[in-house]
């Protein structure tokens with residue numbers, strides 16, 4: 001399945017010199033983490049698994065003393081997108097934060113900074129998905145429908161800037177909106193969190209975005225790039241289609 005959205009980006013300017021100047025090799029932990037997720041997703045898509053031992057009582061016992069997950073996943077809470085299953089990973093492999101529409105708030109950012117600064121994950125992945133109800137509800141509200149009530153409204157409000165920007169750029173189909181939103185959320189994490197920006201700058205962690213296809217079970221990358229050193233001019237509207245993908249997060 002292809003999308004009219006090319007690898008995306010914000011319109012923030014890149015710092016003059018960053019760790020991203022060096023393209024990581026497959027030996028780089030950031031790249032290895034992404035390859036590990038991709039390999040696991042291919043197993044999931046074809047109905048196989050290598051994670052039996054990683055979900056065993058022995059593994060459970062081994063992890064009582066502590067955890068060293070290699071990646072953090074920020075994904076939608078949708079019951080059809082469980083990160084450990086769709087990436088065929090085991091106990092202790094992934095630090096997972098899930099909210100409806102992977103909406104970002106202070107506790108999400110705090111969890112992100114814990115994963116990066118304390119657990120030392122090699123990769124932060126934002127995972128949207130096909131058929132996202134939170135994205136659909138936000139798109140309807142942006143087009144003028146009544147916003148949901150209660151605290152669901154807060155989710156729509158948090159997604160509305162991304163969805164509104166996508167609409168402004170001519171993106172309207174649900175999966176394309178989810179791809180846009182995933183890329184924009186990866187950018188947003190870097191804009192909001194100085195801990196993440198510093199870790200990216202020093203080559204300690206990579207940030208990626210992707211969407212999950214419900215039918216095929218496949219995860220499709222969305223391009224992002226490291227945050228600008230100066231985020232004052234950063235925005236979420238603009239040249240996502242034209243911007244190059246980062247060498248730090250090459251799109252396979």
Ligand SMILES: [Zn+2]
Nearest residue numbers: 076078132133
């Ligand atoms: Zn969703």
